[in-house]
Amino acid sequence: MIEINGTAHDRAPRPGQCLRTYLREEGCFGVKKGCDSGDCGACTVHVDGAPVHSCVYPAFRAQSRSVTTIEGLGTPDALHPMQRSFLDAQGFQCGFCTAGMIMTSAALSAEQREDLPRALKGNLCRCTGYRAVEDAICGRPVAGAGPDRGCDSGPAVGSSAGAPAGPQVVTGTARYTFDLDVPGVLHLKVLRSPHPHARIVAVDTSAALAVPGVEAVLTHKDAPDRLFSTAQHENEAEDPYDTRVLDEVVRFAGQRVAAVIATSEAAAEEGVRLLRVEYQVLPFVLDPAEAMRPGAPVLHPDKGTAEGISRSASNVVGELHATLGDVEAGFAQADVTYEATFRTARVQHASLETHGALGWLDDDGRLVLRSSTQTPFLTRRAVARLYDLPADRVRVVAGRVGGGFGGKQEMLVEDLVALAVLRTGRPVKWEYTRSEQFTGATTRHPFAVTVTAGARRSGELTALTLDVLVNTGAYGNHGTSVMHHGCHETLAVYKCGNMRTDAVTVYTNTVPAGAFRGYGLGQVTFAVEQVMDELARAIGMDPVTFRELNVVREGDDLTAPGDHVEDLGIASYGLDQCLDHMRAAALTTDEAPAGWRVGEGMAIAMIASGPPGGHFADAGVRALGDDRYEVSVGTAEFGNGSTTVFAQIVADEMATTPDRVVIRQSDTDLVGHDTGAFASTGVVVAGRAVLRAARSLRSGGDGHGFFDGTPRSVAFNAQWFRVAIDPDTGELRILRSVHSADAGTVMNPAQLRGQIEGGVAQAIGATLSEHVDVASSGEVTTTTFRQYHLPAFADVPRTEVHFAGTTDAIGPLGAKSMSESPFNPVAPALANAIRDAAGVRMTDLPFTADRIWQAVHDA
Structure with missing residues (x-):
């Protein structure tokens, strides 16, 4: 028996199971997966009052002990003092780390609070810069941040109104991508290439298919022979079409080779281990200067300008050669000149919520994808085209997203989850491990x-x-x-x-x-x-x-x-x-x-x-009665704060307060088209569409607003x-x-x-x-x-x-x-x-x- 938040749970942990996965299986979704290695603290819970990283704490050790998760620390109606402090100080942005941060902070002694650098060494935040976290722990609230800010107390715009989802974030009830129970879900795991460049000669799936619980194995022969770009832009011509869902040629160590779908993660992982692949290893090149030289391995010899690639034979994707004025004359006029070469590193977005998606077929047989994405509408478009589906037969939903920083302006998981759902007819889940985030997701361009x-x-x-x-x-x-x-x-x-x-x-x-x-x-x-x-x-x-x-x-x-x-x-x-x-x-x-x-x-x-070329946002505002309003807008919330601003804009335009404004967003079934939350457009583009919608309703119109992002x-x-x-x-x-x-x-x-x-x-x-x-x-x-x-x-x-x-x-x-x-x-x-x-x-x-x-x- 394990006591969780005051309730006895009799289900015994599986052999080798960590406490984090046990708690989430018991419905404690406030316990987050961030690192798999005890480094980030997003999974922090209390065991007999002491904070532990539940991802490295064996679940069997919690037997006959009392476990408290963020859900048991307090509720929206009865907040723990530390939850209240984080809410009042706005000590979060995306909020994915917040539950763990609060659990650690709530257990600190007065002496430990005097040395926060040491006390918080086991908790990471990618969004806030930690000042707001320190203010929360030290009890320094933001002035004028109440949810009813506006109207009688002055305009909402220009105030520090709190995030609409703040109470849910600090109590662990805000729902991120995987924070729901999907009965009968299958788990997808991927075999990744050990070679930086190779052709797949054959894949032996027999041993993997023999593993109990394995339902299917997918290789390049099962995937559509269609090119696409993982990048997502309104203007599709911005990005080269050089990628397949599963390809017979792998071009980096870590590329997807095959997918195993099983009734449990353990079975899927075992199936991956038992896949046998015969590779024809090809020459590879790691340095971009060498890649352009004659005789260098060519990565995409079968593609060219039709796919948006400038000079494929030289491995050049795109190029810019342009002059303004007379440069030589300009240097001749200079009294001083300076020249140097600078190099930037390959870095990772390190959003605490990794890439991932859940997919299923709804009662009408439509494909539904719940994804950690910054671009729900563009992802729907890309998936529909890959699988020859009408757009209205695909629905993409983004819950609250646990950080993005541009990394989730990319379709890295939804295409393969869609294939698995369409092949099995069953719900399928794929969640990157932290290791996969480094080896299989994208990085900043060096x-x-x-x-x-x-x-x-x-x-x-x-x-x-x-x-x-x-x-x-x-x-x-x-x-x-x-x-x-x-x-x-x-x-x-x-x-x-x-x-x-x-x-x-x-x-x-x-x-x-x-x-x-x-x-x-x-x-x-x-x-x-x-x-x-x-x-x-x-x-x-x-x-x-x-x-x-x-x-x-x-x-x-x-x-x-x-x-x-x-x-x-x-x-x-x-x-x-x-x-x-x-x-x-x-x-x-x-x-x-x-x-x-x-x-x-x-x-x-x-x-x-x-x-350049446009970034679209379509928004709607409708009255709910009693000075309450509903905003429909496609922009995802991942700590960018646009949702708060939308509520403030509508509150001022309709002479109400932000807490009386409800936001529906990031669901392609429920809101109008939105290019996505990227390129610094959340407030500027979607916010302008929301403002136009509010003004339309106030003037007796249909409450609809649109902005195309130009100028x-x-x-x-x-x-x-x-x-x-x-x-x-x-x-x-x-x-x-x-x-x-x-x-x-x-x-x-x-x-x-x-x-x-x-x-x-x-x-x-x-x-x-x-x-x-x-x-x-x-x-x-x-x-x-x-x-x-x-x-x-x-x-x-x-x-x-x-x-x-x-x-x-x-x-x-x-x-x-x-x-x-x-x-x-x-x-x-x-x-x-x-x-x-x-x-x-x-x-x-x-x-x-x-x-x-x-x-x-x-x-």
Whole structure:
């Protein structure tokens, strides 16, 4: 017997079962799966009052003990004080880690609360940056964050109204992808390739099919012989069609080879182990520069421009070669020039909820997919086309999504789950393990960027060129558009009449890269902003003043070599205020340990809302009576906070309060088409559709609103750091972090501050510690959080956040985007601070202590 939340449970655990899976099977869905290895704390529960990571706690040890999960700590009507504190402090964003964070925090003694870096070392959060978590534990609520904020107490927009799902998040009752019981569900597990490049000659499935409980085995012979892209965009022409559900050729170690569907995970895993595959091993290439050379292995020789691939024989997926003005003449006019090559690392999104989907056939025989996706409607379109189904015969539902950061703008699981459901006629579940997340999902694109720039001694830029090499991995998905986005908007923030871009995106036999927060801007900005600092140093000018001389101004046209910026407009301008905040930060002082070297650095970035060519949102608002309203909108909620803003917009337009606004979202059966929650469009695009719908209803219309995402607005960000470096060890400490954001009208200050802090924290991780390693054999060797070095509470400084005072002419009620952009200036700002402190220019990410020490030592 195990007592769970005061109730006796007599079912005995299975041999080897961990407590987490036992509790979830008993209906305690607040206990989350995040890491499988005791690293993240999302599964934390109390056993006899002591917090434990239930994913590594054997279930049999809980027999005759009392187990408390988040559901037993308190309820929405009777919150535990720690649950109330997390709610009042808005100590969460996506909320997937929150149940475990609360369970750990609720068990802390007064003494432990005095040392939170140590106390929270076993709990990770990918979204918040930890400041809000600290405020929750320390009992510091957000001012004016009540759910009834608005109306009599003032407008809802501009207040720090709490998330509509907040009470459910803190009590563990918010339902994420797998937080439901599906009777008779089958479990899918995948055999992945051990080779980076091989042809599948034969698959022997007989031993796997003989395993009790195995219902089916699927190979490439069972899958449609149809190409698609895992990337999801409204404009399908943006992405190369180079992928099959299951392919007879594997192009990276970790690619799907075959799927086993069984009545239990154990049976499916055993079936995978018993599959026997005969491979014809092919030559492979891991380096993008080598991949373009004559004689290199060609990854997609049977595909070409018809599939959206630029030069398949040279492994070039996409390319950009464009010039603005006369670059050679510009360099001839320069008094100083600087050139360097910068390299960014392969990093993982590390959302705590892994990729996964549940599928079944409803009573009408329609295919239903419940998925952790940022793009329900585009996923429905892709699945329907793959299997020749009318769109109305496919339904895609996203519950609350446990983090995305662009990684779930990708169809990585739904296609195979759909095939399994259609073949078996049974419900099927596939949930990535944390290891699969590293080896089989997508990463951030590694870039090599060579920047050459020239300036006069008076400070004006005369010429600026980029030479960019992008490693997209084995499949192209987002590769071409990431390259374009990264190059165009990074250059367009500067006024320079002579610019040139030469960029290529290249296939290699490595794990594919995909959409990642910033979408290429972080990689190119990392290079350009360091070169700007070096030019300022060369002419003896303050880095803020140098940028003030060269950045675009209000009323300027945005230009860059090539296209993709023609529909961008500066609909409000706050970059000057952001730079003022950077200058003010530099006037402060901070104490550092004796003997350490201290320096400061800053960087800027610009980002557009939405991709070129449109990003659509369809919304509806209807009255429910008693001053209550229902909003229907397709945008998914994964910690981006758009749901809160939608409620605030409607509350103000209809003269009610946010708690009287109900949101229906992310279900292709229940709401109008929405391209998806990506490309910084949640508030700007979907929010504008919601505003139009509310205004339509208020004026007597049908309560319908639509926005196609054009024109696109731009937002600006600036980051400043003061750091201290120990020259004897290479250890770096961030003494102060300041971020300034031009977000237009700040719809929800607390929520927006959290978005910025989370973006800065994620970027600090990518700058100082995170990296996915690929061995010379092509195999990903980073398979756990423990190896990956995700920032914990102790690793993230509190960031001082400033907002520029602007009102945008494009976004709803003057708002601009701010979900991706805080990430982009962080790495170059840290690099510039290191340069100032230690006199060394760090060009390759990440800046680990050993690399900093080596650079200082060599200098």
